[in-house]
Amino acid sequence: MSQEPDYPRSRRGRARLLLLACADLAGAAPTALAVKLTTTLVGGASPVAVAWLTMVVVNRMVSDSGMRGLTLPLALLCLVGLVMAVAQYADRYADRELGRRATVRGMSRLFGAVLAPVGIGELEDPAYQDRVRLAQQSITSGITQLVHGLIGAAQPAITTAGYLVSLWTVSPEVTWLVLASSVPALIAQLRLSGRREAVQRAMSPLMRRQLFYSMLMLDARAGTEIRLFGLGPLLRRRLLNEVTAGQRKDRAVDRATVWTESGLALLTACVAAAALFGAADRITTGHAPVGSLALLLAALAGVQAALAGLLMQVTSLGPALALYEVYHGIVGAPPDDVAAAPTDPGPLRIGIEVRDVWFRYHADRDWVLRAADLTLPAGTSTALVGLNGAGKSTLVKLLCRMYEPERGVITWDGIDIRQLDPEALRRRVGVLFQDYMTYAMTAGENIGVGEVSTLEPGPPDLDRIRAAANAAGIDAELAALPEGYDTMLGRMFATPGTSSGPTQAVGASSAGAASVRRAAAPGPARPTPGTSLSGGQWQRVALARALLRRDADLLVLDEPSSGLDAVAEGQIHTRIGELRAGRTSLLISHRLAAVRGADQIVVLREGRIVERGDHESLMLADGVYAELFRTQAAGYQLTPADSSGGHR
Secondary structure (H helix, E strand, O other), X not given: OOOOOOOOOOHHHHHHHHHHHHHHHHHHOHHHHHHHHHHHHHHHHHHHHHHHHHHHHHHHHHOOOHHHHHHHHHHHHHHHHHHHHHHHHHHHHHHHHHHHHHHHHHHHHHHHHHHOOOOOXXXXXXXXXXXXXXXXXXXXXXXXXXXXXXXXXXXXXXXXXXXXXXXXXXXXXXXXXXXXXXHHHHHHHHHHXXXXXXXXXXXXXXXXXXXXXXHHHHOHHHHHHHHHOOOHHHHHHHHHHHHHHHHHHHHHHHHHHHHHHHHHHHHHHHHHHHHHHHHHHHHHOOOOOOHHHHHHHHXXXXXXXXXXXXXXXXXXXHHHHHHHHHHHXXXXXXXXXXXXXXXXXXXXXXXXXEEEEEEOOOOOOOOOEEEEEEEEEOOOEEEEEOOOOOOHHHHHHHHOOOOOOOEEEEEEOOEEHHHEOHHHHHHOEEEEOOOOOOXXXXXXXXXXXXXXXXXXXXXXXXXXXXXXXXXOOOHHHHXXXXXXXXXXXXXXXXXXXXXXXOOEEOOOOOOHHHHHHHHHOOOOOOOOOOEEXXXXXXXXXXXXXXXXXXXXXXXXXXXXXXXXXXXXXHHHHHHHHHHHOOOEXXXXXXXXXXXXXXXXXXXXXXXXXXXXXXXXXXXXXOOHHHHHHHHHHHOOOOOHHHHOOOOO
């Protein structure tokens, strides 16, 4: 179970967090915050004013002063009631507006911070995922809860102070009794707050696992295996186990709350009874006017309610501070170490060099790359081969600065890539990853994400997108979709008004050209179901995404044909060969026939580069590459039956 950092326990640390939260909210919604402060002041003072005016009305009625003496206090009572009603509506609006604006500002800052790191190492850390989830919770409730706790505490504090003054005028003894009874209530509420905070922290990994199991059972791709292997009951049981584990923690706190607050209620009742008997005695003996009883009743009930509200607001600051500490820890984290003045890499003229690079994903894991040395001369093609787990894809991610090597250096034209602007470096690289993404976007957008400038600002550059799709051999199939390149892929964001039946599959259509025209034409979105692509079609969409960067200096293709049939594979590799001509390229493939034309072939084994050379020299060396090549080739040796074409 991952542990979150404790929020500061010192007064200075808590005060700093409160000030930061107030600054966040003031920056997000200054007007709404000002309205909230005003309504808080009105809401705190109004009940006390009502109690005093009520006492005046009762006393004047008893003294038989007539309506002339009642007109002003009654009018003031009506005015205070009107102000309270308007303030209540304004306060409700200010609350909602604070929440809306704080959410936008918080989401912007949080996901700006999530996207800020140069690499992706933190995204693979479960503890970091927990912190981000808690930070999201802080955005929706924590920041506003902090300010509500601070401002909300001001309202009952004002009310409490006013009522205590009122009680003092009736009975100083009752005032001291009420104050004394608030001490055990404060201690009890602080203890409950600590327990709630502990439960909140313990729930984070439980919630993450609940989300995993629920999303897995809703995943259409996983649905096939879940039903085929009968995994449904297992996944449902595990989901329910996580839910019940969380509920057990909640239930324990709720039970403690019931017992604690019941005891406090008994204490409050005893204090109220003592105060009432004392006040009745003072009035009946002539030591206080009758109206003071009305003031005492209102003040006694009001001060106890206000004290309870004050305690609740103060104790709620603990969990809210814990959430905000996590949020601020992410958005306030120092940036990654980058060069003081990062350099633009510029066009690749000499080449890329990997020198003595060591890398592992965690300090307690084995090395994935060991003393890797590799040169990619500009304008040449390199193929990287090896068994699964040899470190091929990891090397690609190091070239793109998704990770940093623990030892060694990678250079671009002799410059350490850590001295280069990461975004500028990545713009110089076109990559098809083995674990490519399938986005719940339109067909055109799924390609356009490879070069965001083709999507925005301005209208999508459909010509460039289609050119890349054509190069990847997928243009005709995307054009034949129901809405052409505007067809939504997948059903997650399918527009309403469509059939709830199975996801529409891609098939041939004679309306391809027309659908492309529809995709380019402006107009209201039409209801359309999501469309499913086959694995091979998605592979070509991802390839088009990589090819969209026509001016990329380095083209990296990690298993570009793993999902294609034999004919499509041959076509793709022919096209890739044309695209790689004269360009710096790195091809990773288990199909060794596809790499034999590379200028150099590099063999990785258990993280080490064990061979390098062209196809002919490696075959003559009769080493690892030759063994792998012959093993694959043996499966394609023609038998007499194959040679006869199946004719008997």
